[in-house]
Amino acid sequence: MRIFGVILIAAATLWPVYWFAGLAGQHDAGASFSQYLGSASLILMGINQFLATRIKGLETFFGSLDRIYVLHKWIAVIAIAALGLHDIIDAEMDGIRGEALSGIAEDIGEVSLYGLLILGFASVITFIPYHLWKWTHRFIGVFFAMGAFHFFFIEKPFQNAEPLGLYVSAFCLLGLASYLYMILLRPMLPVGHAYVVKAIRHVGTVTEITLTPKGRGMRHKAGQFAFLQLAQSGLSEEHPFTLSSAPAEDGSLRFSIKDLGDFTRRLGQNLDEGGDATVTGPFGHFTLPSGRDPQVWIGAGIGVTPFIAFAESLKTRESGPVTLYYCVREESDAFFAEEFRQLAADVPAFELVLLSSANGERLTPDIIAAKAAADLGRTHVYFCGPKAMRSALRTELISKGLRGSRFHFEEFEMRSGIGLRKLANWLLDRGLSELARRREQRTQPGE
Incomplete structure (x- = not known):
């Protein structure tokens, strides 16, 4: 803010x-x-x-x-x-x-x-x-x-x-x-832009929706998000999703939506092609900088979606060296790996590094700093993924020479709590520890 x-x-x-x-x-x-x-x-x-x-x-x-x-x-x-x-x-x-x-x-x-x-x-x-x-x-x-x-x-x-x-x-x-x-x-009011659902593709637990505009359509930048509303029973709620495509000449848009709740589950199961859709936006400042400074992109899980649009945009713009760290639990969860590999083949400045935690591969600040070497101070880092991972990487990278203003991220959750769950877990842990301590005291033989 x-x-x-x-x-x-x-x-x-x-x-x-x-x-x-x-x-x-x-x-x-x-x-x-x-x-x-x-x-x-x-x-x-x-x-x-x-x-x-x-x-x-x-x-x-x-x-x-x-x-x-x-x-x-x-x-x-x-x-x-x-x-x-x-x-x-x-x-x-x-x-x-x-x-x-x-x-x-x-x-x-x-x-x-x-x-x-x-x-x-x-x-x-x-x-x-x-x-x-x-x-x-x-x-x-x-x-x-x-x-x-x-x-x-x-x-x-x-x-x-x-x-x-x-x-x-x-x-x-x-x-x-x-x-x-x-x-x-x-x-x-005529808020939003009218679209038609042109194509639906299921990739693992992700539903990809391609929309074509009825009129002029919406202009956006790679990395932005928009609110999507579908004119279909059970799917008419307006929800924000990242646009997973760079701006296209025909005005088409693509959303890559992971099954994470009731609405996204219904969307993956019930959405039909040919239906009407309204897209409101675009919003967000999670966009690429101008210039040829080195860039590091970090996408964890479905957080990789804005980087699909980023990578596509590299075909039509100049940039310095770009490294994408695609972090997943299992390699089978890397639904967009093949698409990134093809983009890497088309754009020499773009490199994909796939990391699977199941294989013992974890992204650390040392890995990023070692690859950036002396250029870390000039590097732009873009992150989209879990907050805990973001906080740890940002703190360590700044201590290694990254400028804080060059660590870019988006608040991944539009609706978030104020730490009540963490407080409840802490109180529960303290309570269980106290019960265990008292139980141990009661079972100890008297002196």
């Missing part, structure tokens, strides 16, 4: 401190702080509703869409935490008279709080099926609207027409307008 966008959001959230600091001198400081937390939560949620629209221009300020999804998640976490603290810390102030609807606003605020807490918690529990999560996620806008109503009519030490009231109200209106756009206006 772009630091400029993060600074904008932080500044927007902290700006009301100026007004609330003045109020704290006139009223109870704790209550003033609580009211600031409630206002900050509304500001963040209004921004988050706006980020969810995916309108053009967002990537300019906040970075590629995959980073925006990460930003969206953490803004929601902070907003709900602030909202929870607002509820815990008493916000009532002596001498403040409420409007006629203040009692109702209080009750609606409670409903909004618990609704947002439940849906927010459901969003970070990643084992909830995607279609159920997406369906319930739509109601966040409803509970946000209740929160805005609570703000407009609740007892507070300032009027809605005053600068502080107008400021917070502007973000409430931004969030409400964004939500209405998503549920009412966007479905009626």
